[in-house]
Amino acid sequence: MINITLPDGAVKQFEKGVTALDVAKSISEGLARKVLAANVNGQVWDATRPLNEDATLKLLTWNDTEGKSTFWHSSAHLMAEAVESLFPGVKFWVGPATVNPPGFYYDIDFGDKKLTEEDLAKLEKKMNELAKQSNAYVRKEMPKNEAVEYFAGKGDEYKLDLLQNLEDGKITFYSQGNFTDLCRGPHIPNTGFIKAIKLTNIAGAYWKGDEKNKQLTRLYGITFPSQKELDEYLALLEEAKKRDHRKLGKELGIYTMDDDVGQGLIMWLPNGTVIIEELEKLAKETEEDGGYKRVVTPHIAKESMYLTSGHLPYYADSMYPPMELDGEKYYLKSMNCPHHHKIFAAEPKSYRDLPYRIAEYGTVYRYEQSGELFGLMRVRCLHMNDAHIYCTKEQFNDEFRAVNEMYLKYFKIFGVDKYVMRLSLHSPEKLGVKYVNEPQLWKETEEMVRNVLIESNIPYVEVQDEAAFYGPKIDVQIYSVIGREFTLATNQVDFSQGRSFKLQYTTADNSADTPLIIHRAPLGTHERFIGFLLEHYAGKLPVWLSPVQVKILPISDKFLDYAHDVKAKLRKAGVRVEMDDRSEKIGKKIREAELSKVPYMLVLGEKEVAEGRLSVRRQGKGDTGSLSVDEFIGTIVDEIRERKSGE
Structure with missing residues (x-):
């Protein structure tokens, strides 16, 4: 008998060879139906892998990060099976679960084949067919020489490359249905757990992340235990597209990039x-x-400083190549700490x-791989x-x-x-x-x-x-x-x-x-x-952060003098203000100000001029009433000074 210690400290005894799934069933059938994997002595295992000695055990479900990761990695294998059945002869590199974006991908060599959106639809259909077969994910340990022989027979240079760095005695294969791959696992019990599938994107990825190597096709997807969860995720994805900082950055004139710059x-x-x-x-x-x-510190430094800090040679791949000056090597600064240490030591x-x-606020330069660059999130100058x-x-x-x-x-x-x-x-x-x-x-x-x-x-x-x-x-x-x-x-x-x-x-x-x-x-x-x-904020930045805080919208040229007077008072109060003095209809001016995410719009017409007041509109909320110039200035200045997070 062996002792299995559960997270609450309870200890249960079982025969050798018991699995985490067996343990779950001993607690309740309902729990067993939710178990995707298990944490055994701090390592994530297949829920169906035999336990032969005393262990601490945590059952992992969809609610656990490791459970989701196992679910998505298993889904990558399901996708690979569908790919292989529809496109015989393809070769696979790696297929991990991912966090951002959530889901999984597989890097695949399709030869001369270019995937299309129609191919994605066919693959999704095939994955659904295969999932319903509830095929078990089967783990098999294999000697290194047999693993090499297996992939050499298939002419698979990608897996042979992986095998070079693997230790004999620790090599495992996983199979489900008609698909087998080199994999350390773990996996969910069977494909039937996968109820909802969406392939989300096709991208290019250099083999091993090296732009000198062949470009493979990276196929992204996501899966869920229910269709409801997939539908909710897709709705969230649509909202995320609207909020994409690359899209908003261009629309709102925040930043730009140029090939001539780099x-x-x-x-x-x-x-x-x-x-x-x-x-x-x-x-x-x-x-x-x-x-x-x-x-304030310089943007470059001598090689000797980065050798002292320990960043060289270990961090060299993430640094720009050195410049040779006066017989010395200089690097663009990739981190501020060595410079700051020198400042501490100066006195x-x-x-x-x-x-x-x-x-x-130090400027640093890091040589991110081109395939990893992503808008403002992964850049080379920070x-x-x-x-x-x-x-x-x-x-x-x-x-x-x-x-x-x-x-x-x-x-x-x-x-x-x-x-x-x-x-x-x-x-x-x-x-x-x-x-x-x-x-x-x-x-x-x-x-x-x-x-x-x-x-x-x-x-x-x-x-x-x-x-x-x-x-x-x-x-x-x-x-x-x-x-x-x-x-x-x-x-x-x-x-x-x-x-x-x-x-x-x-x-x-x-x-x-x-x-x-x-x-x-x-x-x-x-x-x-x-x-x-x-x-x-979906581009609707709080007032204190907004590049333009107020847009003055005179209804016609007759009211420009009053508009200029209001603008001058706002500027004197430290408010960032612009005026739309074009000969356009007020409706168009309002629509364009809304689209540019300006927090406040001041509509000025005959009534406002006569009464010395402002018709105030709030972004996304419409007309909020009439205020005197001083009242409005007091309100917005307070909002800016307090750095309110937005409404």
């Missing part, structure tokens, strides 16, 4: 620049209140100077709300908590109600390879961060093997009003670079010590955050 290099138009300046103003006010000092510090907080805090171990809790509180303040301002902090930890097996080889310091700092989160009652999840190379970090995941997830910012602990840069301060007993470093960027980058804001 891929992933954003040029901010006047409207976008206003948003940037308002965000920087908010950050500077907040950071000044938090005791930060502002600094002697004592314990009285700590915590030492310096902030910069303007980062960066800062570094140098503190003692005793000061750490207060400083780290203050950074988290800064996040919460920003969430309130921007109407972010749903968020989660991801505590990214190291992997002990990768010490000295991916992470600084200091096991005790890792344990200590991870516990310090965990304690701050618990004491602050901040929701968080722990994720293994995603820390920075120099310490644990928090990645902030926020959700727009339609539920789309964004990685906004980071809050990182660094116990390594202070020693690398020989940073020291004099302690109270006149000895030397190295400070802990906190890397933080609560507003992330202008690029990603403005992309989020455009989608979150």
